[in-house]
Structure formats: C-alpha cells, structure tokens
Amino acid sequence: MRIAAMMLVAVLAVESLNAAALVFIPPRLMRVYGGHWLVETMEKAALAIFQADAKRREALATGLSAENHLQIHWLRVQQHPDETAPAFKRPFPERVRQAIESDLKGTVSRVTFRSLIGPRGNQFHVDLLFQPPDLPSRLAKGPLKPEDEDIAIPAPFEFGIQGADGSWVIVEPEDMLSYRARVLPWFITLLGAAVAVSLVSTFAARQWLRPLDRLAGAAREFGRTRRAVPVNTAGLSEFKVIEQAMNEMQDRIKRFLDERTHMLAAMSHDLRTGLTGLRLDAEDVCDGEAKERLVAGMEEMERMISATLDFAGDELKSEPAQAIDLAALLISLCDTLADRNYPVSYSGPDHLSAQCQPIAIKRAFANLIDNAIKYGGWACVSLSHSGGKAAIFITDGGPGIPAEKAELAFQAFRRLENSRSRETGGVGLGLTIARDIIRSNAGEIALGQPPQEKGLEVKVTLPLPVANGS
Amino acid sequence: MPNTPHILIADDDRQIRTSLARFLEGNGFRVSAVADGVAMFQAMENSRFDLIVLDIMMPGENGLSLCRRLRAAGKVPVVLLTALSTHTDRIVGLELGADDYICKPFDPRELLARIRAVLRRTGDTPAPEERARPASYEFEGWRLDVLRRTLRNPEGTLVELTAGEFDLLLTFAGHPQHVLTRDQLLDMTRGREANVFDRSIDVQVSRLRRKIEADPQAPVFIKTVRSGGYVFCAGVVAGSQGAPG
Numbered sequence: 001m002r003i004a005a006m007m008l009v010a011v012l013a014v015e016s017l018n019a020a021a022l023v024f025i026p027p028r029l030m031r032v033y034g035g036h037w038l039v040e041t042m043e044k045a046a047l048a049i050f051q052a053d054a055k056r057r058e059a060l061a062t063g064l065s066a067e068n069h070l071q072i073h074w075l076r077v078q079q080h081p082d083e084t085a086p087a088f089k090r091p092f093p094e095r096v097r098q099a100i101e102s103d104l105k106g107t108v109s110r111v112t113f114r115s116l117i118g119p120r121g122n123q124f125h126v127d128l129l130f131q132p133p134d135l136p137s138r139l140a141k142g143p144l145k146p147e148d149e150d151i152a153i154p155a156p157f158e159f160g161i162q163g164a165d166g167s168w169v170i171v172e173p174e175d176m177l178s179y180r181a182r183v184l185p186w187f188i189t190l191l192g193a194a195v196a197v198s199l200v201s202t203f204a205a206r207q208w209l210r211p212l213d214r215l216a217g218a219a220r221e222f223g224r225t226r227r228a229v230p231v232n233t234a235g236l237s238e239f240k241v242i243e244q245a246m247n248e249m250q251d252r253i254k255r256f257l258d259e260r261t262h263m264l265a266a267m268s269h270d271l272r273t274g275l276t277g278l279r280l281d282a283e284d285v286c287d288g289e290a291k292e293r294l295v296a297g298m299e300e301m302e303r304m305i306s307a308t309l310d311f312a313g314d315e316l317k318s319e320p321a322q323a324i325d326l327a328a329l330l331i332s333l334c335d336t337l338a339d340r341n342y343p344v345s346y347s348g349p350d351h352l353s354a355q356c357q358p359i360a361i362k363r364a365f366a367n368l369i370d371n372a373i374k375y376g377g378w379a380c381v382s383l384s385h386s387g388g389k390a391a392i393f394i395t396d397g398g399p400g401i402p403a404e405k406a407e408l409a410f411q412a413f414r415r416l417e418n419s420r421s422r423e424t425g426g427v428g429l430g431l432t433i434a435r436d437i438i439r440s441n442a443g444e445i446a447l448g449q450p451p452q453e454k455g456l457e458v459k460v461t462l463p464l465p466v467a468n469g470s
Numbered sequence: 471m472p473n474t475p476h477i478l479i480a481d482d483d484r485q486i487r488t489s490l491a492r493f494l495e496g497n498g499f500r501v502s503a504v505a506d507g508v509a510m511f512q513a514m515e516n517s518r519f520d521l522i523v524l525d526i527m528m529p530g531e532n533g534l535s536l537c538r539r540l541r542a543a544g545k546v547p548v549v550l551l552t553a554l555s556t557h558t559d560r561i562v563g564l565e566l567g568a569d570d571y572i573c574k575p576f577d578p579r580e581l582l583a584r585i586r587a588v589l590r591r592t593g594d595t596p597a598p599e600e601r602a603r604p605a606s607y608e609f610e611g612w613r614l615d616v617l618r619r620t621l622r623n624p625e626g627t628l629v630e631l632t633a634g635e636f637d638l639l640l641t642f643a644g645h646p647q648h649v650l651t652r653d654q655l656l657d658m659t660r661g662r663e664a665n666v667f668d669r670s671i672d673v674q675v676s677r678l679r680r681k682i683e684a685d686p687q688a689p690v691f692i693k694t695v696r697s698g699g700y701v702f703c704a705g706v707v708a709g710s711q712g713a714p715g
Contacts, residue, residue, distance in 0.1 A: 269527060272574045272575050273483050273486065273574060274485075275574070275575035276483075276486055276551075276574040276575040276576065277483065277485035277486050277489050278575075279575050279576070279577070279578060280485075280486065280489030280490050280492075280493050280578055281485075281489050283489075283493050283496075283578050284492070295577075298575065302575055322628055323625070323626055323627040323628065324627060324628040324629075324630070325623070325627050325628065325629045325630065328629045328630045328631075328681055329630040331630075331677075331680070331681075332630040332631060332632045332635070333630075335632050335677060336632045336633070339632075339634070350680055350681075350686075351629075353625075353627050358628050358630075362630065
C-alpha cells in the first residue's frame with residue numbers, strides 16, 4: 001500500500017512539474033516573412049557575399065544575419081544532400097525561389113528551397129497537407145514580381161543560393177529562442193523531476209528502513225546476549241508479520257536454550273552425585289596403586305564434565321568485567337602449578353591493571369597453561385604491555401600446532417591428535433573456551449611458533465584501560 | 471564414647487549417605503544420616519549433633535533456606551555440599567551462615583580436613599555470633615573478602631592470590647601486631663588445602679610480599695622477626711557480614 005502511494009506521489013510530482021513548465025515558460029513565436037521583403041533582402045545579401053573576398057564572407061554573413069532577423073550562413077561546400085522539394089508542394093516559397101533565380105541569373109547558378117524544422121544538425125523534413133487538396137492549383141504561380149501582391153512565407157524554411165564558384169549562401173529564419181532558452185525548460189523539468197523523485201524516495205526509504213534497522217539491531221543483540229529483545233516496528237504496519245515472527249523466534253530460541261541449560265544442570269548434578277559416591281567407595285580400596293588409579297580416573301572425569309558444562313553454560317559469559325591485576329593472576333596460576341612440581345615459569349611485571357571478567361579470564365589462562373604442560377611438559381609465561389595493550393605469551397616445547405591446523409585446534413571438542421586418547425586427557429574444549437572468553441573481553445588469541453622453533457607459542461592480547469596505573 | 475563428635479549427614483542420595491557415613495565412622499566419628507530437611511529437623515529434636523553435613527540440592531525445602539533456618543535455630547555448625555560449582559551458590563551459602571562448603575565430587579580427605587577444622591574452630595566457642603568469622607578485613611585500603619576469597623588493592627583492583635597465599639594473609643589479618651612463628655603459621659593455615667605445607671612458610675611469605683608490598687624487598691606489612699617469625703604490621707579493621715565484596 002505504502003509503496004503504491006509513494007509511487008503515485010512521485011509520478012504526480014513529476015507531472016506537476018511538467019505542467020508548471022508548460023504554463024510558465026513562454027510559448028514560442030512563429031515568424032512570418034513577407035515574400036517581397038525576402039526576395040529583396042536575400043538578393044542583396046547574396047550579391048554582397050559573393051562579391052566579397054572569400055575570407056570575409058563568413059563574417060559578412062554573420063553581420064547580415066543580425067541586421068535582418070535572419071540566419072545567413074556562407075558555406076564553401078554544400079554540406080547536406082541537395083533535395084529540393086517539388087514546386088507544386090511548396091507554392092509560396094517556390095515563387096520566391098523562382099524570383100531570385102531569374103533576377104540573379106548569371107551571378108547565381110541555382111536557388112534551392114527546403115522546408116525543415118529542428119535545430120541545425122538535427123533537422124527533418126516537414127510535409128504539407130492541403131485542404132482542399134487542390135489548393136496549390138488555385139494559387140498564383142510563377143516568380144514573384146514586384147508588382148504582384150505580397151505573399152506570406154512562414155518559418156521554417158531554408159533557401160540555398162549557389163554562387164558561380166560553387167559555394168552556397170544559406171538563409172533561414174532567425175531562431176527566436178537561444179539555445180539556452182530552448183534547452184532550459186527541458187533541463188529544469190528533468191532536474192526537478194530528479195529532485196522530486198529522489199526526495200520522495202529517500203524519505204520513504206528512510207522511513208521504512210528505520211524499522212528494519214531496528215529489527216536487524218534486535219536480531220544482532222539477541223544473538224549476542226541470548227536475551228529476548230522485544231522488537232518495536234512502530235510505523236511499519238506491513239511488517240507486523242515480521243515483528244511477530246521475530247518475537248516468536250526469540251521466544252523459541254530462548255526456551256530451547258533454557259531447556260538445554262536445565263538439562264545440562266540436571267546431568268551435571270547426576271554425574272557429580274554419582275562420582276561423589278564412587279569416590280567415597282574408592283576409599284575402601286586397600287591397594288594403594290589401584291586406589292590411585294581409580295581416583296585419578298574420577299578426577300579426569302570431573303574435569304571433563306566441568307569443561308563441557310562451562311562451554312555449554314552461560315555463567316562465564318554473564319560475569320561482569322572488573323579491574324583485575326593481570327600480573328598477579330598469571331603469577332598465581334604459575335605458582336600453583338609450580339607447587340605441584342610442574343615446570344612453569346613467569347616473567348614480567350609484578351602488577352598490571354586490566355579490565356576484564358575475573359573468573360572467566362582466569363579460566364582462559366588456566367586452560368592455556370594446562371595445555372602447555374599437557375602437550376609440552378613445561379610452560380613459560382610472559383607478560384608485557386605496550387601501546388595500550390597487554391601481550392601474554394605462553395610457550396611450550398611440545399609438538400606445536402602447524403599453521404594450517406590452527407583454526408581446527410580452536411574448534412569445540414576437536415583434539416588435534418585425533419586418538420582422543422585419555423593419556424593426554426581433556427575433551428578438546430580448552431582452546432575453544434579460552435578463545436571465547438578472550439574475545440568476549442575484547443582481546444585476541446593467536447597460535448604460532450616460538451623463537452626456538454620447536455613447540456607452540458600462544459599469544460594473547462588484551463586491551464588495557466587508558467589510565468593504567470600499575 | 472562421650473567425646474566422639476556426632477555428625478549428621480543430610481543428603482538425598484543413598485549411595486552418598488552410606489559411603490560417607492562409612493568413611494567418617496572409619497575416621498573416628500559417630501554418624502547419623504537423613505534424606506531430607508524434615509527428617510533432619512526431626513533428628514535434631516531427638517539428638518544433639520556436633521556438626522551437620524548438608525547437601526544443598528535436596529528435594530523439598532531448598533538447601534539454602536534450610537541453612538538459614540539452622541543458623542537461626544541454634545549453634546550447630548554446618549558444612550555445605552554443593553553439586554554445582556556456581557560461585558553464587560557458594561557465596562550465598564556462606565552468607566547465610568554455613569561454616570564451610572565443598573563441591574561435589576570432593577576428595578573425601580579434604581572434606582575430613584574441613585570438618586575437623588570447623589569442629590576445632592567452633593569447639594571452644596559454641597555461640598554462633600562469636601563463632602562467626604568476619605566477612606572481610608581491611609588494612610591500609612586493601613580489602614580481603616573472606617567469603618569470596620578475594621583481595622582488592624586500594625584502587626579496587628582484584629589481586630589474585632593462590633589458596634596458600636590467601637589462607638596465610640587471612641591468618642595474618644586475624645592476628646595483627648602479633649608475632650607468629652613459622653610453626654604457628656603452619657598450624658593455623660593448614661586445613662584447607664593439603665598442599666599448603668608442601669611449600670615452606672618462607673616461600674609463601676615472599677610470594678605474598680610480591681603481591682601486596684609496594685617494595686617486596688622493603689616490606690611494610692609483613693615484617694620478618696629476627697627470632698624466627700613474622701608479624702603483620704598493618705592496622706586491620708574487621709568487616710561485618712553482608713558488607714559488599
């Protein structure tokens with residue numbers, strides 16, 4: 001409906017402009033020349049031009065044009081085909097033609113007449129239709145003599161007078177309107193139409209796109225926060241169906257996510273309860289080695305459950321950001337592992353303030369350092385900052401990850417050494433979770449090769465608040 | 471067996487009840503077990519208990535509200551078993567008056583250590599008010615949140631401490647201006663994590679100094695005492711329950 005209305009408005013606007021152009025631009029006038037006057041003036045002009053020096057002829061022609069309200073040109077060569085209309089078709093101009101031809105016999109080789117309209121260079125012939133059809137036969141014929149009654153020669157016309165040297169003097173009526181005046185109305189109309197249509201369509205488009213923008217914004221927001229964003233498509237009644245569909249979809253997705261979270265929480269509870277019981281029963285096992293193996297196995301299962309639930313749950317995402325001491329965090333992680341006799345070292349400042357989600361970021365770095373130890377046996381952690389960003393490097397001496405497998409390594413549940421062996425442990429979520437968290441904290445993570453070429457170097461960058469007082 | 475502590479286990483899972491009961495009995499406790507909140511309060515009417523191990527996720531009344539009721543009703547210390555490691559559950563439980571918590575699945579020896587620590591702490595001072603530890607300690611603009619186990623510097627920035635460092639600082643904050651020998655510190659901080667005594671107190675102190683001292687080489691808070699100990703030299707103000715972390 002709206003589209004139809006807008007188009008109607010645009011068309012009406014253009015038509016009104018056209019009408020206005022017609023009304024306000026003065027009508028063209030048509031000149032009518034007297035036969036006797038034409039004969040005299042053209043003969044004088046032709047003689048003057050042919051007697052003048054060849055170089056001066058054009059200038060002379062121009063001068064004569066202005067004086068006599070005609071357009072007089074001198075052409076060295078006939079530039080257009082010589083097609084003279086048959087005499088009976090042009091009764092009045094024919095008499096003028098014959099008059100000039102007989103008067104100037106000797107000086108002038110011939111005189112031609114054409115009836116053309118249109119701007120020079122774009123002219124076309126006009127044909128006459130007589131009523132009664134035998135009108136030409138009733139009119140006086142023969143060259144126009146001075147004693148004959150005068151006749152009227154209306155524009156347009158074109159007389160051509162060929163001199164003895166083959167050059168031509170062309171005479172046309174004066175063009176009433178300058179080029180500019182002829183083109184201007186057309187130009188104004190076109191411009192006006194363009195402006196009118198652009199205005200109307202821009203206005204309409206913006207009106208309609210704004211609700212669509214809001215829709216897109218709501219969809220993006222929902223995708224990011226997974227919280228239902230009510231869509232307000234006020235002003236867009238045709239799109240109400242989209243609004244409804246959008247809101248329904250959000251509700252459905254939210255319900256799906258809630259169900260999934262609930263299911264995971266229930267699974268978690270059940271699995272953890274089961275493991276608790278098993279763990280307690282393991283205390284009854286007397287054989288030290290067997291007991292250790294049982295306990296280690298159960299701890300590994302617990303780690304896998306935790307990792308999967310962290311990945312699927314929302315907790316890590318919804319934690320609010322706070323000011324944390326990044327250096328202290330990394331030092332603590334390294335010290336805790338060193339206490340368990342893992343070779344982990346830290347180099348960097350004792351303090352560095354950053355703004356991020358504390359528990360999530362701790363989790364991300366813990367995953368990365370754990371991976372280093374798991375696959376590389378040792379880990380070197382370093383922290384530095386420059387240009388408003390903190391750079392954390394975690395290096396190990398393990399097999400490393402080739403560049404082409406880097407993206408694969410980040411995929412959920414993907415373990416690059418394909419066996420899914422429990423020797424190396426984990427479910428393949430460490431890097432995935434770490435990257436998720438780092439990106440939610442406006443940072444970036446990249447895998448590469450350490451300077452000593454063997455092993456993996458993980459580089460994490462995090463933005464630092466502007467006024468960083470470590 | 472007059473002095474054997476009597477522990478009440480409240481958990482809806484039968485395997486946990488029987489296995490945990492067996493484990494605790496094997497470690498010198500008398501144990502009773504119930505499956506829900508109603509049975510728990512009934513049991514408390516009939517016997518006197520020294521400690522209650524309470525599972526948060528039981529059918530019927532919510533574990534946290536049971537905890538609140540227990541606190542209001544009397545002086546029996548409570549250790550919570552939480553199945554989800556959600557931080558909110560933990561914090562809320564402690565704010566409601568539980569004495570400690572542990573996440574399932576737990577290392578039974580760790581639960582044992584915590585039960586013993588709680589009993590030791592509450593054995594001499596049965597009154598709940600006196601038994602309660604402060605929710606926070608403040609010194610020179612630093613803020614130690616006991617419930618959340620966080621430390622903030624005077625600018626409000628979170629400074630991460632390892633478990634050992636946190637327990638050590640907690641001990642220092644609880645005894646400001648007192649000279650504490652290494653043995654005393656060892657004894658007071660042990661009980662939470664088994665690995666605290668794997669690193670000597672000296673190493674823990676030097677790590678802690680790196681975290682909180684402006685110049686770790688010239689410490690202002692934790693000063694070494696020549697006769698073999700340390701003293702926490704800051705003025706400490708204990709914060710009450712419910713203060714914002």
